[in-house]
Amino acid sequence: MPFTVTIQALLRAIPGCHAIAFVDLSARLVLRIETEEALPQDYSDALCLRGARLLGGQAAAASTEVFGINQPPREAVPMRDGGNELFLRAPRDPDEALCALVGPNTGIEAALSQMRRAIAEIVEIAAGTARHDTRRGRGG
Secondary structure (H helix, E strand, O other), X not given: OXXXXXXXXXXXXXXXXXXXXXXXXXXXXXXXXXXXXXXOHHHHHHHHHHHHHHHHOHHHHHHHHHHOOOOOOOEEOOEEOOEEEEEEXXXXXXXXXXXXXXXXXXOHHHHHHHHHHHHHHHHHHHHHHHHHHHHHXXXX
């Protein structure tokens, strides 16, 4: 996948980042993950599931009610296992998101800012690839 380079660069750019995953929230599927050290498949699957629940499941429904907003959150930052998990929904495709595992000393806002720039780039690359593949499939 062409956006692998973007995900790899994001992993290196965020201080204390251990893993970055690009996921499909509706399918609860990890499309691509880059890590410092290998993670078990069930761990990355669970990360994706947590993202789906926080950004679109019951937790998202509860936050819309509590905060009086009419759409699910775009971001979630739970603490877990002595670090933080960062979840960021794509701006134009609410089913796609980035998930990051970061250490306790990682600057959350700076990391989210980098993730916002990266997800916009990833979505553009993915959309361009899909358009290109569709055109090739039609022989033109």
